[in-house]
Amino acid sequence: MKTSPARTAAFEILMRVETTDAYASELLNSSRFSRLSTADHGLVTELVMGVLRWCSVLDNAFAKHINKPLTKLDPEVLVALRLGSYQLSFLDRIPRHAAINESVELVKRSGKTSAAGMVNAVLRKLMKLHFRPPAEVAHPEWMVKRWSDNFSAAAAQKICEYDQHPPQPAFHTDDSALVTELAEDAIELEPGKLLKSSFVLRSGDLPRTAAFRDHRLGVQDEASQLVAILVGTGTTILDCCAAPGGKTRILAEQNPKTNIVAIELHPRRAALLKKLVSESNVQVLSADVRAMPLNRQFDRILVDAPCSGTGTLARNPEIKWRLKAEDLSRLEAYQLEILGSAMKHAAMGGRIVYSTCSLEPEENQQVIEKALTDNPAFHVIDARSRLLELQSNGELAWKDIDSLITGPYLRTIPGVHPCDGFFAAILECK
Ligand SMILES: C[S@@+](CC[C@H](N)C(=O)[O-])C[C@H]1O[C@@H](n2cnc3c(N)ncnc32)[C@H](O)[C@@H]1O
Numbered sequence: 001m002k003t004s005p006a007r008t009a010a011f012e013i014l015m016r017v018e019t020t021d022a023y024a025s026e027l028l029n030s031s032r033f034s035r036l037s038t039a040d041h042g043l044v045t046e047l048v049m050g051v052l053r054w055c056s057v058l059d060n061a062f063a064k065h066i067n068k069p070l071t072k073l074d075p076e077v078l079v080a081l082r083l084g085s086y087q088l089s090f091l092d093r094i095p096r097h098a099a100i101n102e103s104v105e106l107v108k109r110s111g112k113t114s115a116a117g118m119v120n121a122v123l124r125k126l127m128k129l130h131f132r133p134p135a136e137v138a139h140p141e142w143m144v145k146r147w148s149d150n151f152s153a154a155a156a157q158k159i160c161e162y163d164q165h166p167p168q169p170a171f172h173t174d175d176s177a178l179v180t181e182l183a184e185d186a187i188e189l190e191p192g193k194l195l196k197s198s199f200v201l202r203s204g205d206l207p208r209t210a211a212f213r214d215h216r217l218g219v220q221d222e223a224s225q226l227v228a229i230l231v232g233t234g235t236t237i238l239d240c241c242a243a244p245g246g247k248t249r250i251l252a253e254q255n256p257k258t259n260i261v262a263i264e265l266h267p268r269r270a271a272l273l274k275k276l277v278s279e280s281n282v283q284v285l286s287a288d289v290r291a292m293p294l295n296r297q298f299d300r301i302l303v304d305a306p307c308s309g310t311g312t313l314a315r316n317p318e319i320k321w322r323l324k325a326e327d328l329s330r331l332e333a334y335q336l337e338i339l340g341s342a343m344k345h346a347a348m349g350g351r352i353v354y355s356t357c358s359l360e361p362e363e364n365q366q367v368i369e370k371a372l373t374d375n376p377a378f379h380v381i382d383a384r385s386r387l388l389e390l391q392s393n394g395e396l397a398w399k400d401i402d403s404l405i406t407g408p409y410l411r412t413i414p415g416v417h418p419c420d421g422f423f424a425a426i427l428e429c430k
Pocket residue numbers: 224240241242243244245246247248263264265266269287288289290304305306307338
């Protein structure tokens with residue numbers, strides 16, 4: 001029996017996510033799946049992201065019909081059960097027989113023929129869910145509890161709800177000709193909610209446009225755009241932790257005459273950054289920021305640190321199943337090392353923007369507090385003053401500045417704001 005290209009691709013991606021540290025969004029956007037038709041690519045995205053968003057709900061639904069713990073199942077069997085049960089429980093337009101038979105076929109093709117009968121029997125017992133489970137149950141309890149304690153119960157609920165839906169793609173541009181070109185390519189846009197130069201996709205196939213293919217636009221969440229804009233203008237700029245380069249691109253747009261050094265640890269990601277951001281004023285280096293390959297000072301530095309990514313679960317849902325609470329202290333120590341190294345390269349009067357897409361205080365204010373104790377030459381600049389500046393020069397479209405501020409920091413919260421959860425602190429070297 002044949003399996004559809006969409007289910008075959010979804011199975012392959014979910015297997016990679018289950019058995020390696022790959023991210024579904026990167027695989028979905030990779031060249032391997034770029035030849036799928038628009039409709040098939042849409043279905044693969046729906047299947048992969050749906051399974052990852054609702055994974056715990058799906059596992060609970062079929063675990064009842066299996067007489068051994070799910071941890072004892074082969075990953076191929078587990079993934080086929082998730083793929084089948086997501087279609088049966090959550091999607092209206094998929095015929096039952098296609099969801100069941102193709103999952104059985106995918107198990108057989110992966111070499112687990114002996115489990116095919118069990119997969120068939122279990123999926124036949126599953127019914128469509130006649131209610132949408134609360135978004136909180138599709139998140140680890142410890143994570144929801146933290147958000148409830150650190151923000152509020154209402155905010156935690158909003159975060160969970162936001163995480164369960166595909167975020168609308170956004171991009172940043174000051175180029176009105178590009179917007180006209182996209183309109184001619186049947187791309188319907190709406191204005192960004194946070195920023196004046198941001199656009200949000202209403203309808204159309206953005207990845208298939210010439211502008212997207214030629215890297216003249218990069219899809220980037222509005223909160224991530226805002227962080228890059230916080231950096232402002234400088235005569236020398238260092239972008240630590242730069243790939244894939246969404247923020248580097250905005251720094252380059254806003255500082256066309258400034259030499260920008262963009263550093264990225266992984267050579268493959270540095271090469272991708274070079275490809276995506278080809279502006280001649282950007283110099284890309286592949287290096288570890290903790291052993292800085294430069295002996296210079298900069299007046300603007302961006303440290304967009306590697307982090308848990310709990311502010312991006314709508315686009316990276318696998319993070320919620322991979323992350324453990326105990327990972328946070330390891331991340332904090334790493335972030336502190338990176339920030340400490342960047343601080344050595346700030347010129348007198350220079351500024352550092354430290355940011356993460358994490359909702360966790362360990363990776364955010366705690367890193368800043370410790371870094372300031374270790375480096376008393378720095379102090380925090382109130383992010384409110386910078387946001388007011390951006391509001392008065394028309395760059396910030398969002399009216400309620402208070403809601404974007406926690407203490408002296410920028411703090412966006414998914415669902416509370418229409419974007420990913422980003423933290424940013426502005427530090428100045430006295
Ligand atoms: C949050 S991502 C940066 C996103 C990027 N600023 C953007 O807007 O597109 C963090 C990046 O830091 C890189 N990284 C991790 N450790 C690093 C280190 N020690 N030195 C330099 N880069 C590092 C990771 O490979 C990853 O690409």
